[in-house]
Amino acid sequence: MSGAPNNLFTYDKPTCHNFSENAHDALLDKNLQTQLSRITREGFQQKRKNAMDRLDEFDILRDRAKEIKSDVLKNLDAYLEIFEQNVIAAGGKVHWAASANDAREIILKICQDHNAKTVTKGKSMVSEEIGLNHYLEQHAIRAVETDLGEYILQLKNEPPSHIIAPAFHIAKSEVEDVFRQHHTNLDSGRDISEPKQLLNEAREILRDDFINADVGITGANMLIAETGSALIVTNEGNGDLTQSLPPVHIALSSIEKIVPTLEDASTLLRVLARSATGQDITVYTTFFTGPKRTPDLDGPKEFHLVLLDNGRSTTLGSEFSEALRCIRCGACMNHCPVFGSVGGHAYGWVYPGPIGSVLTPLMVGMDEAHTLPDASTLCGRCEAVCPVRIPLPKLLRRHRVRSYDAGKQSLLAKIGLGAWVFVATKPKLYHSIAGFKVRAWKMFAGKRTRFSWLPFLGGWTDGRDFPAPTGKTFMDLWKQKNK
């Protein structure tokens, strides 16, 4: 399968433990590499920068966005109760799902209560987190993804590789191939070489499902406590059709998506799209409050809101709580040099990139995901671009501490570190050993000033020369000079 590493993960079979092998495959995947440099560096990064440059108060808005989300997390229980009351007041139903399985069962029950055969879906990372499509299909319910990227992935049977651009790893030409392979009832001589033609074809195919779906399932970018509304942002309008056309709408969201007021929601919207795609605002921003009311022309007869915890309340009380400020813009991955080199699938679970490396160990456990906190140079660019100022490097370091304390280091690394600490805490010994090693190294180098191979340093020397030391240590030379 091109465009993605082999052995793709599913929500219940993560491949995080294989991170370095996944990364190896990704680095050799030419199509993926082309997409990565085109989309992350030339696309997302530049667009975010342009958007930021157009808005003087961007950093002030980020401070405010951080405050809003910090306040939400501090008072989450209270806001959730207010939100629930207001959803009920608007005629909706709220379902509390402690686990992924609870959420799946709740959604299945609602679908079965309505004899649903087909459900349309808006893009939802939380539904990826709980493996919803697979579960519904096991129960003879066809789930149709209506976001173009998600639709392509569904045809290819792949998970998203990015939280806002799920199919960005797939080149345009490959999309054409996938469509020809699956849309076999269409004229094989048709021209679908242009993105617009691909979009129109998908739109044509999806139209019947939009109209005939028994249930529509969307995510929610925010849940507004004071009104009991949920909101979604999309650029295709598919979310609106998924939400408003079927008789039943289920919004699946997680508890930390709460914001207190509409005012707060609009502040977060101002940083969300700019951080994500560099747009001032997404093409569609849809607020929905309860089911269709008497004067409404459109809307579902029933509205359900499924609120997923899935470990978040545990995270809330932990040293990782700041990660729950995340508004899922994807800026951290768009600016991460590691993500930019290996893409999203290599991380081996639903949430990739720096925020994924913080969230995934909390969700799938350190045994599986201990590789992820190491998958960072700690360069700090993720924190620098985060619209809610999540200190991602600090949180990655905290995971490294947990991983180290749980004994996830290799024996060689442990011995190496132990020996180094022993010496580095004894300056005299340290300097005599350093002096000796550097002289020995220099002797070994002879006339060479760089090495193309060194024992134990293959990770370095496979792709880079290692400059040789120049002779004596500074400390030896300094002592000689100051005798």
Add this chain to the structure above:
Amino acid sequence: MLPENKTVALFVTCLVDAMRPNIGFAAVKLLGEIGADVVVPDGQTCCGQPALNSGALDDARKVARTLIDAFKGYDYVVTPSGSCAGTVVAHYPELFKDDAKYKPLAENLAARTYELTTFLADVGGWNKTDVSYDGDCAYHDSCSGLRELGIKQQPRKLLQNVSGLNLKELSEGGTCCGFGGLFSVKLGEISTAIVDKKSDDILTTNADTLLGGDLGCLLNMAGRLSRRGENIKVYHIAEILAGMANVAPIGAGEK
């Protein structure tokens, strides 16, 4: 110039000590030029960053205590690395937050510690003008220095004093070179891929020299550029400012 009777201690860093003493001597010379009588405490080894970034906090604290003890009592501690200075300034206070004895000492050291170019530009007012270097120089802002300590204008301001030096900005200046300490060995393949992109960016500027303020990153970039067979000289900024770039560039020469 520094006020008289202020003591300045040099924290050489383990990498400069072992790999390129010339940078240490260049730092001593530059500090002398702003009136400092530089002391090099014997008791120094490493800041402990390899342990800190490995999650081995007890080990990191052991090494950090050694450094804190070694630099007690000096008015200023200066180091030719944004990364090592960042460890002391941005991480030591947190590392010792539960250690009643070392917490104040760590905070005190953090307040006295400076990265070299910051110290020269912001504290010492280094403004020598009789230095020259003929070349088009790209400058790499190392991540820790840039984002933990805000080092960006200082090296550029200092380099303006060097006659013949033409500074070329990278188009992706704020991007990591892929070094990341132990990351460069543990995940060497990814590290290489990142430094390869960085190398492309450096070469696009048509610079003949690459400068930076952190030897780790410079070894990484020099190593990749030399593996690719590129003919570009790599120096630490201190070597240029001190007029001590009369030695072979980092990683140049025979394999």
